[in-house]
Amino acid sequence: MVLRILRLLGTLALLSSCAAAAAPMAGPQTPAPSAPLTADQVITRVEAMNALRAEKLQGYSSVRTYRLELHGLFSKKAEMVVRADYRAPDTKKFTVLSEHGSHAVLNLVFRRLLRAELDSMHPQDQEHSAISLENYRFRLVDHYRTGSHEFYVLQAEPKTKGEFLFAGRIWVDAADFAVTKVDGQPAVNPSWWTKSTDFSRIYEQVGQFWLPESNHSVTKVRIFGTAVLTIHYEDYRITPAPVVAALPDEPAWAPGAALGSIAAP
Secondary structure, eight states: OHHHHHHHHHHHHHHTTOOOOOOOOOSOEEEOSSOSSOHHHHHHHHHHHHHHHHHHOOEEEEEEEEEEEEEESSOEEEEEEEEEEEETTTEEEEEEEEEEEOHHHIIIIIHHHHHHHHHTTSHHHHHHHSOSTTTEEEEEEEEEEETTEEEEEEEEEESSOOTTOEEEEEEEETTTOOEEEEEEEESSOSOTTEEEEEEEEEEEEETTEEEEEEEEEEEEETTTEEEEEEEEEEEEEEOOOOOBOOOTTSOTTSTTOOBOOOOOO
């Protein structure tokens, strides 16, 4: 039974990785003018901007810290620090930098989380888990300004009971049309043992891209207690895009123009 509980956390973490964006800025909220866009118009722009950013992103590296605490009938703790390397369009590599705590959590949860993320890189899986008009129905529930940032808040309801879909709310930056935060619950209960699961995903701006900053999920398990999983992302290094360099006295488009090299991150 303990193995069942640990395995469901892999589904939870993969579920909560299906968005893109940056966190709403802290500070007092002031009413913004009446929302100029409908929910569907906002998501249409989000989809277009996500596609544009994905096309430009050549790759990145980052350092993640995974922490899990099980409280209740069984108490376990573990932490793993991992370097992640991504290369467009669908290649990831993970290197474990350090780990300590429960071997069961390290091997049956964290390593399975990494494997599940690698498996989710297939384009078809990305489409099935994307925040899009194809996968969700959206409703505008708020529109406000915090400091110099303006946000749309949308209620998202999945159109199907997909394994990696959720029900909840998303925050969208009105300038960049990036999803900045996702709060919700799985569309499908991962297991009978799971009483409830709540997750919150926040993103940060890294150059012109929006990448995960933190993930926090709380799963209440029948009989056994509560599992709290956190993932913190830091030390992002973006791979520069290839640069086209012109030969002396030739325009950049001339036949034989040399391609510049990609600098190391």
